Amino acid sequence: MLQSDESYEFVIANLNDKKSPRDKKVKDTVVAIVEEFFNSNSATILYLCSTSDGKQLTRGRLFKNWFDSYEYSNRFTMVTSTLVDEYGIDNIAALIIRNDNPKLGKILAEFGETIEMFSHKPTL
Structure with a gap:
């Protein structure tokens, strides 16, 4: 998705397919992982919300809420976009980057250009 800078994909997977409870420890763990990532480097995080069960919009809102409530969120920029695929399914794509990144x-x-490109169907 990004050609001009080092970027990493962030994945949270539910491997046992059991409904996950609203556990504050999950939020705290995810925030700690992201925080540690950015303490170690200035690369970009990309994430997509899984569409496997149709709850991707809920996941996107939850992650945004976690980000917005993070005490140091002002150090970062988060951009979220919804892309509709060829099956009419909404896909959430997001980017998180440190505000002090010289390539911000x-x-x-x-x-934005990549999202725009994926937002338009090619003409044949």
Whole structure:
């Protein structure tokens, strides 16, 4: 999705397919992982919300809520976009980047251009 900078995909998977409870420890763990990632480098995090059970919009809102309530969220920029695939399914794609990244503007522009490209069906 991004060609101009180092980026990593962030995946949270429910491997046992059991309904996960609203557990504050899950939020705290995810926040700690993201925080540690950004303490170690200035790369970009990309994430997609799984569409496997149709709850991707809920996942996107939950992650945004976690991000917005993070005490140091002002150190980062998070951009979220909804893309509709060829089956009419909403897909949530998001980017998180440190505000002190020297390539911030270029990366945000490239993410926006990529989202725009995927938003339009090709003409044959």
